[in-house]
Amino acid sequence: xxxxxxxxxxxxxxxxxxxxxxxxxxxxxxxxxxxxxxxxxxxxxxxxxxxxxxxxxxxxxxxxxxxxxxxxxxxxxxxx
Numbered sequence: 001x002x003x004x005x006x007x008x009x010x011x012x013x014x015x016x017x018x019x020x021x022x023x024x025x026x027x028x029x030x031x032x033x034x035x036x037x038x039x040x041x042x043x044x045x046x047x048x049x050x051x052x053x054x055x056x057x058x059x060x061x062x063x064x065x066x067x068x069x070x071x072x073x074x075x076x077x078x079x080x
Contacts, residue, residue, distance in 0.1 A: 010036075013041040020043045029053030035060075 016039050023032040035048025044064045051057040 015040040 018037040018039075019033070019034075020036070021034045023030065025031075029052060031050070031052035031054075032039055033048060033050040035046065037044060039044040039045070044066070046062040046064075049057055049059045053056070
């Protein structure tokens, strides 16, 4: 009897925090971008703010969910 078992290939449920910052200055003004990305398992949240001399501060909030790829593998326990 061949039974197929679905097994998830990704099991990374560790919480990670990635802060970032960048800036650009030239003779016309400045531009900066700061924020952080927090992810736990397949869910990721990115909050960033950009500001400069030519515009008001803008905040971006991006949430994403990655659906893990699954594959079918044969169960070795039920082998005859």
